[in-house]
Amino acid sequence: MNAAPPMMNRNAAILSSTLLSCLMTSCGSMKMPAFFRNPSSEAVVYALGPRDGFSSPLNGSLKPACPALVFDHADFQLTAAHQQALNGLAQEMLKNKKARLLIAGYTVPNLPPDHARSLSERRALAVRQRLIELGLDAANVQTVGFGNDFSPSGPSSDVVVIYRQN
Amino acid sequence: MNARALLFIFTLVLCHGTRAEAGVMDRLRGLLSFGGGKSKTEEPKKIMPRIRVGTFSGGTGASAQQALRQELLDSREFFVAGADEKADYQVEGTSSGGRVTGKLRDGKGKDLFQRSYAAPGLDENLKALTDDVIYTITGRPGLATSRIVFVSNVSGKRQIYVCDAEGGEVHQVTHDKHAAVSPSLSPDSSMIAFTSYRTGFPIIRLLDLNVGWERGVTDTPGSSFGSAFSPDGTHLAAVMSFIGNPEIFVSDLNTNTAACVSDSVGAPSSPSWHPDGRQIVFSSDDGDGPKLYIVEVPQKEGAASRLFRWRTGYHFCTDPEWSPDGRQIAFTTRTSGEWTVAIKSYPNGGVQVVQAGGAEHPSWSPNGHFITYVQHGELFVHDLRSGNRRSILRGYGHISEPRWMR
Numbered sequence: 190m191n192a193a194p195p196m197m198n199r200n201a202a203i204l205s206s207t208l209l210s211c212l213m214t215s216c217g218s219m220k221m222p223a224f225f226r227n228p229s230s231e232a233v234v235y236a237l238g239p240r241d242g243f244s245s246p247l248n249g250s251l252k253p254a255c256p257a258l259v260f261d262h263a264d265f266q267l268t269a270a271h272q273q274a275l276n277g278l279a280q281e282m283l284k285n286k287k288a289r290l291l292i293a294g295y296t297v298p299n300l301p302p303d304h305a306r307s308l309s310e311r312r313a314l315a316v317r318q319r320l321i322e323l324g325l326d327a328a329n330v331q332t333v334g335f336g337n338d339f340s341p342s343g344p345s346s347d348v349v350v351i352y353r354q355n
Numbered sequence: 356m357n358a359r360a361l362l363f364i365f366t367l368v369l370c371h372g373t374r375a376e377a378g379v380m381d382r383l384r385g386l387l388s389f390g391g392g393k394s395k396t397e398e399p400k401k402i403m404p405r406i407r408v409g410t411f412s413g414g415t416g417a418s419a420q421q422a423l424r425q426e427l428l429d430s431r432e433f434f435v436a437g438a439d440e441k442a443d444y445q446v447e448g449t450s451s452g453g454r455v456t457g458k459l460r461d462g463k464g465k466d467l468f469q470r471s472y473a474a475p476g477l478d479e480n481l482k483a484l485t486d487d488v489i490y491t492i493t494g495r496p497g498l499a500t501s502r503i504v505f506v507s508n509v510s511g512k513r514q515i516y517v518c519d520a521e522g523g524e525v526h527q528v529t530h531d532k533h534a535a536v537s538p539s540l541s542p543d544s545s546m547i548a549f550t551s552y553r554t555g556f557p558i559i560r561l562l563d564l565n566v567g568w569e570r571g572v573t574d575t576p577g578s579s580f581g582s583a584f585s586p587d588g589t590h591l592a593a594v595m596s597f598i599g600n601p602e603i604f605v606s607d608l609n610t611n612t613a614a615c616v617s618d619s620v621g622a623p624s625s626p627s628w629h630p631d632g633r634q635i636v637f638s639s640d641d642g643d644g645p646k647l648y649i650v651e652v653p654q655k656e657g658a659a660s661r662l663f664r665w666r667t668g669y670h671f672c673t674d675p676e677w678s679p680d681g682r683q684i685a686f687t688t689r690t691s692g693e694w695t696v697a698i699k700s701y702p703n704g705g706v707q708v709v710q711a712g713g714a715e716h717p718s719w720s721p722n723g724h725f726i727t728y729v730q731h732g733e734l735f736v737h738d739l740r741s742g743n744r745r746s747i748l749r750g751y752g753h754i755s756e757p758r759w760m761r
Contacts, residue, residue: 234598237576237599240556307601311622312601331576332577335398
């Protein structure tokens with residue numbers, strides 16, 4: 190029953206702290222190295238930039254940039270409705286190059302807590318990835334996964350909420 | 356799927372002089388007892404080492420002798436012989452003013468150890484002696500001084516607490532502004548790693564229970580959670596997402612370097628170390644529900660390693676934890692629409708459902724005989740030998756994410 194574990198060569202890329210610094214501070218236009226990418230996908234994964242200056246919804250009221258994106262239970266793939274909402278948001282955001290967004294993921298309460306944190310972060314990253322593909326600067330878009338540790342306002346908790354940053 | 360590894364240096368260390376809750380390091384009282392109504396002096400069917408509690412001289416000697424005998428009985432590790440019965444081992448000593456000196460001898464009269472215990476209370480000293488006797492004779496840790504760390508919202512916010520193995524001596528150890536979750540105890544029980552929301556974002560922090568200080572381990576963008584100490588306590592496995600994907604990272608706590616050991620396109624969570632420190636099991640959801648994966652931890656830079664799915668026969672598997680002997684993995688799954696705690700032998704073997712009906716987040720006792728889990732917000736301890744279980748903490752808010760000292 191158990192899968193025969195395939196032997197894989199782990200081409201471990203050794204990066205110096207300098208490169209890390211690049212990843213953390215100027216990832217906005219930087220393509221990730223090949224080994225970061227899902228080999229089955231041509232999508233470029235964008236590392237997160239510094240979080241300095243970003244506010245959390247836990248520390249004060251933040252204004253959503255658009256209606257919350259509702260996900261099916263346990264899913265993190267973007268639907269056509271999500272894409273449509275993000276297209277509209279991107280058009281609006283591209284008018285102000287300095288505008289910043291915090292994408293916060295949430296899940297329903299009845300999921301195992303650690304899985305919920307990861308699932309919510311994955312949802313937030315999927316939304317971020319799409320917004321970057323639509324032209325937003327990666328350095329201006331941060332994510333956080335709250336899992337079911339906190340609940341968003343609104344009728345559904347299986348959501349991603351995109352908050353404007355001041 | 357190509358495995359990948361990223362090794363880098365990142366400056367993460369933040370030191371804050373936060374005081375820990377006083378009394379956290381107090382020795383814990385109590386031990387599990389699942390006698391099921393049987394007389395505790397009844398000869399067990401399984402052959403157990405026979406131990407005799409000899410004389411304890413001194414002012415509190417008589418009390419110490421009586422209490423130690425009860426501790427050894429409750430441990431279910433020995434047949435406790437009477438004064439005139441044959442025994443493989445004898446423990447004796449002195450006790451004055453609550454301090455205890457214990458000496459363990461084998462049947463031939465050879466000294467195995469002699470130690471003094473000077474904690475403030477007699478009970479604390481006897482529990483420490485009991486655990487030392489158990490470890491010396493069986494090679495397994497005792498539970499008398501073990502603790503369980505868990506999350507509860509009893510204060511109105513999710514915070515981290517510890518209790519002893521029978522749910523007593525509960526202490527709150529975090530007082531974070533928003534919440535503190537996802538705790539893990541270091542192998543020597545001196546530190547707790549946890550996810551803190553004090554900045555408004557999930558970061559991993561270490562709390563030293565001995566000296567009371569805290570420090571940050573990660574303050575990277577995105578989310579950090581699911582920390583798990585390596586068996587030697589020098590490394591921390593955790594989920595971090597700053598590279599644009601949530602991945603399992605292994606951080607060296609001495610050098611503050613970290614390596615990415617997973618290769619996820621989904622949502623990985625809940626890493627747990629094999630007791631040899633060379634493998635990690637974790638859960639990952641690639642879009643069709645979380646499954647369990649095993650990854651070898653590279654022992655040197657650039658070393659080849661394997662990353663593979665470990666099939667359990669269930670479609671939804673989270674919260675895996677390796678048993679102390681490395682022969683089994685406990686995990687949360689779902690049966691009949693409800694959370695279920697199950698165990699599967701590693702690498703091959705059948706699945707044993709430990710508890711259905713909403714039980715989740717299993718964690719092994721240090722000796723591998725018990726599992727703790729939560730069910731509908733209550734904390735349970737389950738004896739894997741007898742199948743008996745009991746609620747050890749209820750009415751203490753909604754309890755989640757228990758971890759037994761490893």
